[in-house]
Amino acid sequence: MKMNIWDAFWGLEVEQCPCDVHLVEWLETEGLSGKRIYHFGTGGHHYVGLRCAEPRxxxxxxxxxxxxxxxxxxxxxxxxxxxxxxxxxxxxxxIYTSNAKLLPRFDIVTLFHSCEFRSAANDAYGALTDREVMDLFTQQTDAGGHILFYKGSFAYGAAEPIIAEWASEMPVEELPGFKTLRIFRKTA
Incomplete structure (x- = not known):
């Protein structure tokens, strides 16, 4: 049994990752700085990490x-x-083998690639489901923090009903979206 990997490479073509660009634009628009962010899917460009490292x-x-x-x-x-x-x-x-004991607390969590990578290959090593990942990272998000999803994902159709179930059962409220992003705030 081997880890289920993603064998594609999202390189320096930032326009290929509108969710990453929109996340940074949302952070700038909302004036969010000094936040602890968990980002699912770095891309080879590492745009979110590089931009968030800027002093601004x-x-x-x-x-x-x-x-x-x-x-x-x-x-x-x-x-x-x-x-x-x-x-x-x-x-x-x-991400489907994430363990709360290894994770810090977050102010913002991006789950942009929900349902894109989970397959039967993950079952071989007891990986979490997409819903379990959503629950885990909700628990790791401080009250008042944000959890974001990407409506432009090729798997958004599969993720959407899971997000709806998650939103109805977890202490979150949906906020107005930003471009391709769906945004929730943790209420408790």
Whole structure:
């Protein structure tokens, strides 16, 4: 049994990741700085981590990727620009094996790639479901924090009913969206 990885590479073509661009625009529009962000799907461009490291935004980002080439791009980035690691770190792993005991608390969680990567291959090692990931990261989000989803995902149709169920059962309220983003605030 091997980890279910994502063998694609989202490189420097930032326009391929509108969710990442829209997240940063939303942070800027809302004036959100000094926030602790968990980012599902770093992309090889590491746009969110790099932008949030800018003094104007001053957010910390922990990103996860299941794409070996994206993680290699992070290693190269950190090697060439070590100061970025003061506010941005990425790790290689399967979000579906996340464990609350290994995670800090967050102010903002992006679950942009919900339902994109989970398959029967994850079952072989007892991975969480998409709903269980949503629940876990909701628990790791402080009250008043935000949980965001990406309506432009190729798997959004599969994620949408899970999001609806999650929203009806968890202490969250939906806020007005921003461009391609669906935004919830944790209420308790």
């Amino acid at each position: 935004l001053d957010n910390t980002v922990l990103g996860i990727t299941a794409a070996p080439k994206e993680y290699e791009a992070f290693i190269a980035l950190a090697t060439e620009n070590p100061t970025v690691t003061k506010s941005y770190s990425a790790y290689f792993g399967d």
